[in-house]
Amino acid sequence: MSVSDDAIISIRALTKLFPGVTAVDEVSFDIRPNEFFALLGPSGCGKTTLLRMIAGLEMPTSGEITIDGQDMALTPANRRPVNMVFQSYAVFPHMTVEENVAYGLKVVGTPKAEIGPRVEEALRMVQLEQLARRKPDQLSGGQRQRVALARALVKRPKVLLLDEPLSALDAKLRDQMRLELTRLQHAVGITFIIVTHDQDEALSMADRIAVMEAGCVRQIATPTELYEQPASRFVADFIGRVNLLDGEVTGTRDGIVEVETRGLGRIAVAHEGPVSGKVCVAVRPEKLTVSSAEPTDAPIRAQGKVRDVAYYGNASHVFVEIAEGFELTANVQNRSRRIEGDFRPGDTVWISWASEDTLLLTE
Ligand code: ATP
Numbered sequence: 001m002s003v004s005d006d007a008i009i010s011i012r013a014l015t016k017l018f019p020g021v022t023a024v025d026e027v028s029f030d031i032r033p034n035e036f037f038a039l040l041g042p043s044g045c046g047k048t049t050l051l052r053m054i055a056g057l058e059m060p061t062s063g064e065i066t067i068d069g070q071d072m073a074l075t076p077a078n079r080r081p082v083n084m085v086f087q088s089y090a091v092f093p094h095m096t097v098e099e100n101v102a103y104g105l106k107v108v109g110t111p112k113a114e115i116g117p118r119v120e121e122a123l124r125m126v127q128l129e130q131l132a133r134r135k136p137d138q139l140s141g142g143q144r145q146r147v148a149l150a151r152a153l154v155k156r157p158k159v160l161l162l163d164e165p166l167s168a169l170d171a172k173l174r175d176q177m178r179l180e181l182t183r184l185q186h187a188v189g190i191t192f193i194i195v196t197h198d199q200d201e202a203l204s205m206a207d208r209i210a211v212m213e214a215g216c217v218r219q220i221a222t223p224t225e226l227y228e229q230p231a232s233r234f235v236a237d238f239i240g241r242v243n244l245l246d247g248e249v250t251g252t253r254d255g256i257v258e259v260e261t262r263g264l265g266r267i268a269v270a271h272e273g274p275v276s277g278k279v280c281v282a283v284r285p286e287k288l289t290v291s292s293a294e295p296t297d298a299p300i301r302a303q304g305k306v307r308d309v310a311y312y313g314n315a316s317h318v319f320v321e322i323a324e325g326f327e328l329t330a331n332v333q334n335r336s337r338r339i340e341g342d343f344r345p346g347d348t349v350w351i352s353w354a355s356e357d358t359l360l361l362t363e
Pocket residue numbers: 018019021022023041042043044045046047048049050197
């Protein structure tokens with residue numbers, strides 16, 4: 001097997017079959033040292049199974065996992081240089097914070113003199129030094145979550161595996177913990193692999209994201225690349241909001257592809273490389289401009305009727321029907337919206353966008 005030099009984890013053709021379902025299907029990729037890596041995908045796509053195989057909690061049906069240069073095939077979970085933080089962030093209710101953190105070291109027979117300083121170090125990492133003597137029921141949800149993190153960090157793993165670590169927290173705390181986790185990862189300098197179905201979570205925290213669907217990895221890229229250059233319709237649709245237009249290529253010349261779209265007629269899209277047949281044109285809602293007057297200099301424009309306006313405070317989503325049964329969604333910042341004037345259901349408006357903001361997807 002070829003293992004990249006610059007990889008803390010190498011996964012090759014990893015497959016897990018359960019009766020009647022292929023949970024993970026010949027997946028191969030590398031994770032770099034000190035990377036914050038996210039496995040992202042809809043429910044049932046196989047991300048937890050993949051994480052559990054890395055942890056050694058699930059045996060692969062076939063394929064290989066190498067961690068820090070060692071093949072893991074015969075290495076049991078407790079001898080792997082990884083540690084897992086579970087969704088339910090289990091902590092022992094009858095033990096204090098520091099006893100909770102010390103527990104994992106005690107059971108593996110760590111010398112007593114070493115335990116104290118290591119617990120202190122782990123609590124410092126998650127900023128819980130002041131609360132060392134409290135019991136879990138005297139802590140907030142976020143603080144309990146940090147105890148669970150400290151319990152994992154105290155073992156000094158090379159890789160920390162986090163299965164939906166923020167899903168039990170309320171929305172506000174989740175936002176705060178996202179930032180804390182990112183800062184913690186930078187500070188401790190170990191590799192984090194997080195499983196999530198929440199694209200905002202992955203986009204805001206991870207250095208790179210593997211987007212999974214039906215047991216397969218569809219794309220691995222940085223958050224910006226995934227959002228700006230999705231490789232497929234599935235990824236474009238899964239990461240953020242997007243307007244998708246089915247179309248057919250009618251001609252190509254000098255890096256410009258002409259596409260006959262359902263709903264918007266013929267449009268020209270910048271695209272390198274050969275392309276023909278059925279395609280999908282994608283454009284993000286924030287790339288659309290909504291105006292009352294026709295933007296005659298915009299190469300891609302269409303007139304339509306506002307169907308609905310959804311107000312989100314800083315921005316509004318304006319749903320514009322371009323043709324019978326065909327709508328585009330524009331994300332209008334409310335600062336500029338005040339300048340341009342309000343849009344209301346029933347208004348006749350123009351939608352336009354720049355050619356370079358148009359993505360051509362072939363799968
Ligand atoms: P979720 O976000 O809902 O946790 P997931 O992406 O983590 O989903 P997995 O839990 O890895 O998905 O499950 C992948 C597939 O494997 C699903 O179809 C699931 O039902 C199946 N599966 C997982 N664990 C088992 C098991 N122990 N026995 C049988 N099937 C399983």
